[in-house]
Amino acid sequence: MTTITGVDVHDVRFPTAAAGDGSDSINRGDYSATYVELSTDGGVAGTGFTFTNGQGNEITCAAVRALAPTLIGVDLDGDPLAFLRALTAHPQLRWIGPEKGALHMATGAVVNAVWDARAKLAGKPMWQFLAELPTEDLVAAVDFRHISDALTPGEAAAILDKGRAGLSERLEELRREGFPSYTTSVGWLGYPDEKVRALTRQAYAEGWRAMKMKVGGPIEDDVRRAGIIRAEIGPDALLMMDANQIWGVDEAIANMARLAEFDPYWIEEPTHPDDVLGHARIQRAVSPVRVATGEVAANRVVFKQLLQAGAIGVMQVDACRVAGIPEVLAELLLAAKFGVPVCPHSGGVGLCELVQHIAIFDYLRVGTSLDGRMIEYVDHLHEHFEDPVRTREGRYLVPTRAGYSSDMRAASIAEFSFPDGPAWN
């Protein structure tokens, strides 16, 4: 038995806004993290974080502090569902969600820190820790309340049992070839045309064959930029587009009719993330272009509906907006049930580090296919992590260190702590 003895939270912010990195039709900020360290009596520290956009990071930090009393004394090997619900169904805190927004993001940070500690105790990287868990342990971690009309515990168990077959061959393949990915570093809205062209050319030369651009500015600008990128990458490479929620439903359909000539592979976040019915209408209108969403989908209930409504062709789970590993597991299982590929949302602060584990576990044990699977890659801020992602010719290499690759370097925490770190003085 290993118990949690302390909870520390750090408000860490990187001054990225000035360069236009990460700018899109909705967001423009300083990439930040609400970074949680759990002390335990077992000789390991669990770490987790949620990504924010600068201002407001103090709010998610406050939410972590509100959750902290519920964490102290928790047995890391106790009932995972009882622990999860102590946070997600807290009789007082739940009201300011429920299961969404700042509180749920903080929940994601602390739940991931618990699972990081568990993987470290087992001496395994997170993908391996999960892939080797017995089916009943994985099923026991999932909260099926409010999703059992779409996925029963029995169906989940069947998916996970089936995933055992061929697992070692799939792992061998990943170790040999890496996991497919795509890059979002070429087409932020804040970049001028010539920078987009140069970055696209450079990425293509480095081996990337799938690239994402931001859309949602004036449509003529979007058309011009899409033309620049498509001309650089030729007809065979994949071009994804991301509207970051700016459009209305009818507007999304009209604008995608304009952009269809550049053969987009998917349109990401075409409209408001809560609009399940709107996404379903857009998906019917733009097919065979796929609708992709999920980076700010609040929880498994929203993903359940996106799948039930046939609203998405690509599901983009986020590692720490939802309630950490157990809720991500629910989402992977739902996607497998409905036959929709998962391409995790990444970028931000440390999201690449986390989602590589999710995608690898999904391939090994849940989705069991690489067809249509890619991990987003953004080339920012990896240097602040103890176990940064490694890529080779547009593919993620399998991580080997124990845990969730979430440990931030102590020097980075000190340098970028807000408002007192040297970077902010």
Add this chain to the structure above:
Amino acid sequence: MTTITGVDVHDVRFPTAAAGDGSDSINRGDYSATYVELSTDGGVAGTGFTFTNGQGNEITCAAVRALAPTLIGVDLDGDPLAFLRALTAHPQLRWIGPEKGALHMATGAVVNAVWDARAKLAGKPMWQFLAELPTEDLVAAVDFRHISDALTPGEAAAILDKGRAGLSERLEELRREGFPSYTTSVGWLGYPDEKVRALTRQAYAEGWRAMKMKVGGPIEDDVRRAGIIRAEIGPDALLMMDANQIWGVDEAIANMARLAEFDPYWIEEPTHPDDVLGHARIQRAVSPVRVATGEVAANRVVFKQLLQAGAIGVMQVDACRVAGIPEVLAELLLAAKFGVPVCPHSGGVGLCELVQHIAIFDYLRVGTSLDGRMIEYVDHLHEHFEDPVRTREGRYLVPTRAGYSSDMRAASIAEFSFPDGPAWN
């Protein structure tokens, strides 16, 4: 021109948890408010708040502080949509919503404070201030982005123009007879059977002919308590049931089959508030019993879908979980377009005080009917407000003071401030 010169926020908590008041299948806490006071250079102070359940109120207070810099210097008579979007589409803060959870609740508090100041400057109670605004001013306050596929500005204007006809007759009727309401004070889950029976009998004797009970405990307990209440109120009075989100979709359908013998008028929050498709399935299964929801619906996009999917027979807007008056206005207009009656969520801290204005304005200018309309009434905490609701034989009397009835008594703020007020020492 009147501008905002200062923003104060108070963490006010009332120790209600011990008595079981407000207890249901999900929530059990100390009714609290994140209370905002805006100073202006126009001789009025605008007040607004969002209701929380105790712990976590410091998080919504932190969110108000994060929004405060955006408020200073704002002209109260400037473009209302530009002001609203400066908050709801803030390029950094939006990420920790978007438009949901702690941040959006804080937005509701500050936006309502702005509208309270506007009504006070006009010297009118909020219902009257809104009812007398020109159609174009009301339409200009609504953010149609992400709802225009269901309601266009032109349709909204037509509804509001039509609402001018017969307005003075409807107002005369309300002044004479009050606004219908129902009581939730009889059947909290924390109350023993005999207390439920005694409170029901008392409420009936006081003239209430519509009462709401909490369900979602063990189904046999729900059945027994429903039997007690129905026996007391006879076959003609309305009995509403409220599950506070605890059930899964299939569970809700099965449990309502058991409870149908007590002739419920509506089932409120039968499942997760984000589950539009689930509510639609439940509504089809339990008809003619109406599905009611909305007290924790995140925003107008969720309400839009509930209406588009035919998922609700009663729409329960909340005054301060969404972005205040402008978003409530969007929701009232959507409900009118789809022909669904609005019965605002109330109770909590000061919600009765707010929603009476919403319901009266809706009757005067938007919905223009009392058919199926009732304001929830809970007999708690009114003594802490400067302009508390007044009821007579189960009906709300029309408020007369200028503003949104949101001013909390200074002595109450001092007494119940957390953690330093005398009530918490």
